[in-house]
Amino acid sequence: MISLCNVSTVFADHGKDPITAVDDVSLEVPRGSIQGIIGFSGAGKSTLLRNINLLERPTRGQVLIDGTDLTQLNEEALRQARHQIGMIFQGFNLVNNLTVEQNVELSLKFSGVKASAPRRARAAEALEIVELADKAAAYPAQLSGGQKQRVAIARALATRPQVLLCDEPTSALDPFTTATVLQYLADINRELGITVVVVTHEMEVIKALTDHVAVMESGRIVERFAAHQLHDPAFSPSTSIGQYLVSDGIRIDRGAPPLDTLPSGLESSDEPVAVAGGRA
Numbered sequence: 001m002i003s004l005c006n007v008s009t010v011f012a013d014h015g016k017d018p019i020t021a022v023d024d025v026s027l028e029v030p031r032g033s034i035q036g037i038i039g040f041s042g043a044g045k046s047t048l049l050r051n052i053n054l055l056e057r058p059t060r061g062q063v064l065i066d067g068t069d070l071t072q073l074n075e076e077a078l079r080q081a082r083h084q085i086g087m088i089f090q091g092f093n094l095v096n097n098l099t100v101e102q103n104v105e106l107s108l109k110f111s112g113v114k115a116s117a118p119r120r121a122r123a124a125e126a127l128e129i130v131e132l133a134d135k136a137a138a139y140p141a142q143l144s145g146g147q148k149q150r151v152a153i154a155r156a157l158a159t160r161p162q163v164l165l166c167d168e169p170t171s172a173l174d175p176f177t178t179a180t181v182l183q184y185l186a187d188i189n190r191e192l193g194i195t196v197v198v199v200t201h202e203m204e205v206i207k208a209l210t211d212h213v214a215v216m217e218s219g220r221i222v223e224r225f226a227a228h229q230l231h232d233p234a235f236s237p238s239t240s241i242g243q244y245l246v247s248d249g250i251r252i253d254r255g256a257p258p259l260d261t262l263p264s265g266l267e268s269s270d271e272p273v274a275v276a277g278g279r280a
């Protein structure tokens, strides 16, 4: 069980106004469940996710994993506790001059597995799970985006974590590859019992993968619901941001002036006009 209790994270860069990225958030994620966190850009989703493994240490509040408050641990105890928490990112974060196998072994090196034989065995086991054993000797540049993300998942799984944190895991992938990666995450959750927390701005990811949903806005969780409610056509979130996020498709403001009404100063130009946003 992950318990966030009154967590706040304030970025106070020298000489700038402080930014409250996470504002008094409390959240409980039951063991073995999949928690989605959704919201617009800048809502505080990634910061909250990084609070869970203290990659970003909260300014206030408690972060408990199975009852242990990570914020109270000393450096060595925190290092040990982090082995229970894997993480994957939108950009995969693989090391390009290492092979797939070496990339997966990295997390084991960092977690203190010193002998090469058990490291290789655990890396092979993790690559089996994401069905990439045949790519062990390949380099990241030789892989597709989906395969890179599967290597990143294997790297996260190699330490046999209890929790997997996913920061926009499919944002860089096409819809077909997204479905494949989400299927691996669902299988890992079901078969290994790993608790998954996924941050996304894509409601489709939430719908396909999660059990519980938290909607964030301005650093706060403004709404929660069970993901199965999204499959009920009559369901309507209670906040306007929740409603916007569940509404289908992209909305574009069509009230802007037509493109033949050019801003003053451009009418007389003989040069072709580049229109920002490619709306032509």
Ligand SMILES: Nc1ncnc2c1ncn2[C@@H]1O[C@H](COP(=O)(O)OP(=O)(O)OP(=O)(O)O)[C@@H](O)[C@H]1O
Binding pocket: 011, 013, 019, 020, 021, 039, 040, 041, 042, 043, 044, 045, 046, 047, 048, 201
């Ligand atoms: N290291 C940092 N230093 C200063 N401000 C930061 C830092 N990290 C994040 N912020 C600010 O905190 C706020 C929340 O950022 P965060 O990345 O958590 O949002 P997000 O919902 O994940 O956004 P996105 O979907 O665009 O990744 C933003 O205003 C951001 O600019």
